[in-house]
Amino acid sequence: MKSIKILAVAALCTLAFSCNKKEETSSVKSPDSAQASTVVDALSQESANPDDAALVKEAQSKPLTTIAFSETDHNFGDIKKGEKVEHIYEVTNTGTNPLIISNVKPGCGCTVPDFTKEPILPGKKGKITLHFDSTNFDGAVNKVADVFVNVEKAPVRLTFSANILP
Incomplete structure (x- = not known):
């Protein structure tokens, strides 16, 4: 198979x-x-996941622009099991059309996204916050979230890692 x-x-x-x-x-x-x-x-x-293809199509149906992130990977370091942490990824619209974040889809239910819902004008900044609940994890974890935006190579992948201590 x-x-x-x-x-x-x-x-x-x-x-x-x-x-x-x-x-x-x-x-x-x-x-x-x-x-x-x-x-x-x-x-x-x-x-x-056919839903992802639909999300990409929706994001790219808007006039395309370009994006820059303050970072695309974050390391929380050591955190205690059960601790809830969050990180803000700053996004800048470096293109000439409004930047539209259609959706942010985390890899699992332990991560909850929050993001700028309004169009981000050229030269302006927005944010994507990922909230992580470490309750069900031990040791090293690596998590992802796909960001569906109106850029050529969507989705853009954000990642974070942590070491969950007992």
């Missing part, structure tokens, strides 16, 4: 690269691992 999934992903990768004539000349001859893994990640996410 695993080999069938691998073959399906390989076939879809080939199809994805061959459908875009511009990329065909630069990517097919010598695809770099970043491009290949991006395609595989995108295909895996779409097949894993």
Whole structure:
């Protein structure tokens, strides 16, 4: 079964690269691992959850812009089991169209997002706050949240880590 999934992903990768004539000349001859893994990640996410594909389509239906984050990864360090922590990721609209955060989807229920709901004008800042409840964890944890915004390469992934002490 695993080999069938691998073959399906390989076939879809080939199809994805061959459908875009511009990329065909630069990517097919010598695809770099970043491009290949991006395609595989995108295909895996779409097949894993069709809702994500709809969220990407919705976000990219708005005029595209560009975004900059203060950081995309945060380490809480050592925290006690049961402690609730949060971190604010600052976003800046570096493009010429309003930046719209359509949704922030955490990897599991232990993380709750809060984010700027209004369009962020060019040159202005917004924020995404991730609230993490460490109650059900021990030791090292790494968590993710996908940010669906109107940028070319959506979703943008935010990550955080912590070491949960007893």
